[in-house]
Amino acid sequence: MSARQLLGFFDDEQDILDATRAVRRNGFVVSDVYAPYAVHGLDKAMGLQPSKLPRVCFALGLLGAALKVWFEIWTSAVDWPINVGGKPLNSLPAFVPVTFEVMVLFAGMSTVFAFVLVARLYPGRRATPPDPAVSDYRFVLVIDETDAAFDPEVLHKLLRKFRVRAIEERVTTDQESAR
Amino acid sequence: MASASSALRPPLIAGEKTPAQVTKDICSVLDSKPTALWWSGFLVSLAFLLLGVVAVTYQVAVGIGTWGLNSTVGWAFDITNFVFWVGIGHAGTLISAVLFLLRQQWRTSVNRAAEAMTIFAVICAGIFPVIHMGRPWLAHWMIPYPNMRGPLWVNFRSPLVWDFFAILTYFTISLTFWYVGMLPDLATIRDRAEPGFRKKLFGVLALGWDGSYRTWIRYETLYKLLAGLGTPLVISVHTIVSWDFATSVIPGWHTTIFPPYFVAGAIFSGMSMVLTLMIVARKTMGLEDYITVGHLEKMAKLTLAVSLMVGLAYLTEVFTALYSGNPYEQFAFANRMFGPLGWAYWIMVTCNVGISQLFWFRQVRTHWGAVFCIAILANVGMWFERFVIIVSSLERDFLPSSWADYTPTSIEVATLLGSFGLFFTCFLLFCRFVPVIAISEVKGVLNVGRRREAPPVISASPQPNPAEGEGVPA
Numbered sequence: 080m081s082a083r084q085l086l087g088f089f090d091d092e093q094d095i096l097d098a099t100r101a102v103r104r105n106g107f108v109v110s111d112v113y114a115p116y117a118v119h120g121l122d123k124a125m126g127l128q129p130s131k132l133p134r135v136c137f138a139l140g141l142l143g144a145a146l147k148v149w150f151e152i153w154t155s156a157v158d159w160p161i162n163v164g165g166k167p168l169n170s171l172p173a174f175v176p177v178t179f180e181v182m183v184l185f186a187g188m189s190t191v192f193a194f195v196l197v198a199r200l201y202p203g204r205r206a207t208p209p210d211p212a213v214s215d216y217r218f219v220l221v222i223d224e225t226d227a228a229f230d231p232e233v234l235h236k237l238l239r240k241f242r243v244r245a246i247e248e249r250v251t252t253d254q255e256s257a258r
Numbered sequence: 259m260a261s262a263s264s265a266l267r268p269p270l271i272a273g274e275k276t277p278a279q280v281t282k283d284i285c286s287v288l289d290s291k292p293t294a295l296w297w298s299g300f301l302v303s304l305a306f307l308l309l310g311v312v313a314v315t316y317q318v319a320v321g322i323g324t325w326g327l328n329s330t331v332g333w334a335f336d337i338t339n340f341v342f343w344v345g346i347g348h349a350g351t352l353i354s355a356v357l358f359l360l361r362q363q364w365r366t367s368v369n370r371a372a373e374a375m376t377i378f379a380v381i382c383a384g385i386f387p388v389i390h391m392g393r394p395w396l397a398h399w400m401i402p403y404p405n406m407r408g409p410l411w412v413n414f415r416s417p418l419v420w421d422f423f424a425i426l427t428y429f430t431i432s433l434t435f436w437y438v439g440m441l442p443d444l445a446t447i448r449d450r451a452e453p454g455f456r457k458k459l460f461g462v463l464a465l466g467w468d469g470s471y472r473t474w475i476r477y478e479t480l481y482k483l484l485a486g487l488g489t490p491l492v493i494s495v496h497t498i499v500s501w502d503f504a505t506s507v508i509p510g511w512h513t514t515i516f517p518p519y520f521v522a523g524a525i526f527s528g529m530s531m532v533l534t535l536m537i538v539a540r541k542t543m544g545l546e547d548y549i550t551v552g553h554l555e556k557m558a559k560l561t562l563a564v565s566l567m568v569g570l571a572y573l574t575e576v577f578t579a580l581y582s583g584n585p586y587e588q589f590a591f592a593n594r595m596f597g598p599l600g601w602a603y604w605i606m607v608t609c610n611v612g613i614s615q616l617f618w619f620r621q622v623r624t625h626w627g628a629v630f631c632i633a634i635l636a637n638v639g640m641w642f643e644r645f646v647i648i649v650s651s652l653e654r655d656f657l658p659s660s661w662a663d664y665t666p667t668s669i670e671v672a673t674l675l676g677s678f679g680l681f682f683t684c685f686l687l688f689c690r691f692v693p694v695i696a697i698s699e700v701k702g703v704l705n706v707g708r709r710r711e712a713p714p715v716i717s718a719s720p721q722p723n724p725a726e727g728e729g730v731p732a
Contacts, residue, residue: 113468113470113471115424116698121471121474121703127471127475129475130375130476130479140487145652154414158409158411159411176420180424183431183487184430186483189484194480200463200473202463205466206448206467213468214445
């Protein structure tokens with residue numbers, strides 16, 4: 080699928096923040112913003128939903144802890160019960176530290192894997208930032224030209240209010256950059 | 259961040275930097291050839307590392323008779339070094355996770371290096387229990403895997419097994435946290451590098467990071483979650499290390515104060531090590547604008563605060579022994595202070611609680627030389643703390659007939675020196691290959707304490723970036 084996009088290039092976090100807000104307020108569709116660092120409040124300006132990663136973290140942490148408790152009980156009290164110093168075979172309080180560590184390990188690692196999955200990051204992925212300076216100092220506002228009411232004139236005027244460095248139109252056929 | 263700036267707040271980063279300058283300042287160190295100072299440091303560290311390799315090979319080949327241990331003192335140098343290095347690591351997590359959750363933005367200048375320090379310190383720490391096993395080729399028996407010995411499972415009631423899980427989890431999570439935190443910076447290096455091997459390598463390491471904000475928001479969430487997990491983790495790890503001692507019945511070890519006491523001590527030694535490394539890094543790599551005197555001062559204040567906690571723990575320990583009415587406990591502390599290892603006890607008290615009180619003075623906190631010396635002494639003191647706790651409690655136990663003294667052998671000392679060699683070799687390599695300062699995080703706090711820029715000027719045509727002299731992007 081090909082998509083026409085209008086790109087605005089900015090050099091200041093305040094400008095990109097204000098421009099993103101203004102562009103959305105005027106009814107344009109912000110496809111994405113490229114930024115060299117996390118700008119506080121940009122997610123709200125773009126209208127992005129909060130990430131669902133905390134759910135993965137919680138669920139997998141709980142799963143890890145549950146599996147570990149089961150494993151500790153099974154190895155210590157079922158599979159090969161050994162009397163150590165007369166302590167009960169199923170010594171739940173003594174299982175707490177390892178259960179905690181495994182919970183943290185599961186929660187942490189699964190969240191990282193979930194992150195690279197949803198963000199589609201993997202070794203060998205070709206990075207296609209709209210400007211190579213995105214990882215240096217440049218902010219790029221990508222606006223979809225989807226609407227029939229899309230008016231480049233209005234948009235140009237709007238972006239210039241926020242000290243846009245350059246404006247470009249691009250047609251992409253690449254799914255990667257169009258997402 | 260920008261909207262929170264006020265005239266009253268001092269800037270975190272000196273020199274009115276722009277994001278482009280930050281990239282250049284921090285990456286240029288990696289582009290140039292290593293200096294003579296770096297080479298000399300690296301070669302000395304490597305020499306110590308080789309000494310350690312020789313010592314470890316020798317003691318594994320010959321056996322544990324090469325140590326100064328005897329049937330009374332069964333734990334000494336290895337365990338001291340293990341606890342010492344794990345403790346060093348804790349400040350890295352404190353800075354990267356706890357200070358992140360507490361919104362301490364000054365951490366951005368030091369967190370990368372502190373996290374690296376954590377990883378290398380935990381590697382150093384992990385080696386000692388393996389050596390201490392005496393038969394390190396059976397180390398994998400600590401893993402509860404289905405085996406041909408029954409299967410015989412590990413004893414999950416044992417603090418030594420807890421320790422194994424704690425250290426491995428801590429290492430894995432710290433390494434992941436460090437790597438994830440580095441993703442945007444790896445992309446920066448990739449985009450700066452000339453086409454070739456380096457660009458390809460960093461391209462693979464950066465996982466195709468392109469700065470899309472949809473990725474950034476997930477990344478921020480991930481970072482917050484890892485920080486949230488790292489905070490209880492770091493407390494649990496040293497708590498579990500202290501349980502190695504506290505769950506035994508040795509006087510001087512069997513106390514409930516050990517977990518907070520150990521955690522405070524760990525953070526104290528770790529903060530001192532961060533200070534040491536940061537002072538060296540800012541001087542040798544020209545990072546004075548990023549790691550400012552303000553950073554040193556803040557870290558010195560933190561060090562002072564934990565030093566007071568450590569002092570409180572020392573006092574509480576003695577009081578508990580006196581008040582317990584337990585003659586063994588009372589003797590253990592009298593022996594600790596005035597027994598054969600009394601000199602080590604007083605080194606510990608002087609370095610950890612005495613000298614660090616100089617940090618009350620602003621002139622001391624802001625003088626890098628003074629901070630450096632105090633930080634080094636604090637680490638000496640913290641090493642002795644572990645040595646005193648472990649050896650003084652063991653060498654005078656319940657039966658005077660079994661009392662014995664412990665003296666380390668040259669092999670044990672060489673192993674300790676080797677661990678320092680390993681630590682500094684890793685750290686110096688880290689300084690050469692990845693940015694020592696979290697570039698993307700520093701860019702985010704550039705506006706702190708700076709005046710807001712003039713309101714947007716409406717210009718007719720796109721302007722080239724005056725700072726870069728670069729026109730329309732590619």
